[in-house]
Amino acid sequence: MDQYWVKWNYPTAIWVGPGRVAELAKACAELGVMHPLLVTDPILAELPLIERVLNPCSDNGLNLEIFSAIKGNPNSENIECGVELLREKKCDGVIAFGGGSAIDAGKAIALMAGQSRPIWDFEDVGENYRRVDTNGMLPVIAVPTTAGTGSEVGRVAVITDEKAHIKRLIFHPELLPDIVILDAELTLSLPPGITAATGMDALSHHLESYCSPMYHPMAEGIALEGMRMVKEYLPRAYTIGTDLAARQQMLVAASMGATAFQRGLGAIHALAHPLGALHDKHHGLLNAVLIPYVLVANRPAIETPMARLARYLQLVGKTASANGFESVLTWILGLRKQLGIPHNLADIGIDTVNANKIAQMAAADPSATSNPMSFGAGEYREIFLRACAGTVKL
Structure with missing residues (x-):
């Protein structure tokens, strides 16, 4: 499997290969992240698989917090709760770990970390993205555990507006994760x-x-x-x-x-x-x-x-x-x-x-x-x- 160990820079930095989640701490270091918020779903948070993330982080002195209160179709309330925890714990980056829902939620939380406007102000309509205070955005490392949505290389987070019963696309060019880790070992189960x-x-x-x-x-x-x-x-x-x-x-x-x-x-x-x-x-x-x-x-x-x-x-x-x-x-x-x-x-x-x-x-x-x-x-x-x-x- 050595031929699958490569690094790509299109459309962002992508670390490809089985076992590369062990380099998560290195990815955090490259982005200057010392206190990340790990965003995942409730099921993954209880599985032994999560240890594949926690162990390399703790072994390298990272102070990691976990947020998993998200639905299969994440909504604005989930994002607000994640941002609240991120601010309370003074996290300086986000690790989005899981399927498309967890990665979308992680990206949205990183976007909203330093914003004063509500999330729907950044819906992908016209030039709404220009409203984003980019200084308030945090770096994101995306680690997909499913092979489907591709949210790890997307500039959009799909968030459900439960009041209007509609999915809204939250967009910003810098919503694209900074580093992606494609580790097939995480998908074997x-x-x-x-x-x-x-x-x-x-x-x-x-x-x-x-x-x-x-x-x-x-x-x-x-x-x-x-x-x-x-x-x-x-x-x-x-x-x-x-x-x-x-x-x-x-x-x-x-x-x-x-x-x-x-x-x-x-x-x-x-x-x-x-x-x-x-x-x-x-x-x-x-x-x-x-x-x-x-x-x-x-x-x-x-x-x-x-x-x-x-x-x-x-x-x-x-x-x-x-x-x-x-x-x-x-x-x-x-x-x-x-x-x-x-x-x-x-x-x-x-x-x-x-x-x-x-x-x-x-x-x-x-x-x-x-x-x-x-x-x-x-x-x-x-x-x-x-x-x-x-x-x-x-």
């Missing part, structure tokens, strides 16, 4: 279901950024290769959870996905965001269920990129159809079945009662602006209803 849902989340990022009409050839190239990596390594990581090479490659693919979606996302995320806010479901699972229904809706605009993707993934000629779009769709449907992903939203407890509200929220979601086709609430309602009924054939 992930159960198959979480491996599947988070891996499909990474795929959705690549797929939507690849289909985006926005001009960003670098992101498009990353997305294309990222999908090849998911195709090759996600089934391996799911089937044999101890496959360290597959786990490491999926961690990298997840970070690549969040780097690629600088090109934009689309209707998958536009629908997943309100569904997550209203039903508190796992974001990656929602994306996994929605992918084929959105692909079919976008088909008139994505035939050409799908043909190119089918050739790159060597799908054409290996399925029942030589059509690029149908080959990609067949592959995704087969992958979902292999990973045990439910075929429709009804299978995960989502009904059609709020169809109109969800459609309106999806049409207004920032992700909708870079979808290959311009959908209004009516089109989003139809996609949602099809996803509930499971109208795409297996």
Whole structure:
């Protein structure tokens, strides 16, 4: 595994390789952090895995505090509580340790550490980010324990506004973590279901950024290769959870996905965001269920990129159809079945009662602006209803 021990500086400093969490104290030293706040989720906080973080820190004289009072979809109250503890303990940096929720929460806490405005003043609307007092932001080290969201290389924190029942994107260019540690050993204990849902989340990022009409050839190239990596390594990581090479490659693919979606996302995320806010479901699972229904809706605009993707993934000629779009769709449907992903939203407890509200929220979601086709609430309602009924054939 020595070939996986490298350091990258795109889009930020990334320390890659199994076992590299042992260098956490070194990362803190590089950033001048002596008293970090470790932000994680309540389950991780109780697992032996957390010792992989605590031991190297304590061995090197770091005074580390732990904050784990966050929900699966972190809300503004969680962030306020974290900031309160950070200020009380006079922490000088944040270690965001866990899945996307913990990393989003950690980044938001580091942002809000020295702000006087409420968090919603920094929502990704217009130039709200200019309101941030950058002198009040603290350095962040991100250590993902799942391979999906890619939040460790993102400039956004997704925070739920529970009063408005909506997920809001908190943005600032300097919200990007200063150092990322991609250590596959931390993901070996992930159960198959979480491996599947988070891996499909990474795929959705690549797929939507690849289909985006926005001009960003670098992101498009990353997305294309990222999908090849998911195709090759996600089934391996799911089937044999101890496959360290597959786990490491999926961690990298997840970070690549969040780097690629600088090109934009689309209707998958536009629908997943309100569904997550209203039903508190796992974001990656929602994306996994929605992918084929959105692909079919976008088909008139994505035939050409799908043909190119089918050739790159060597799908054409290996399925029942030589059509690029149908080959990609067949592959995704087969992958979902292999990973045990439910075929429709009804299978995960989502009904059609709020169809109109969800459609309106999806049409207004920032992700909708870079979808290959311009959908209004009516089109989003139809996609949602099809996803509930499971109208795409297996």
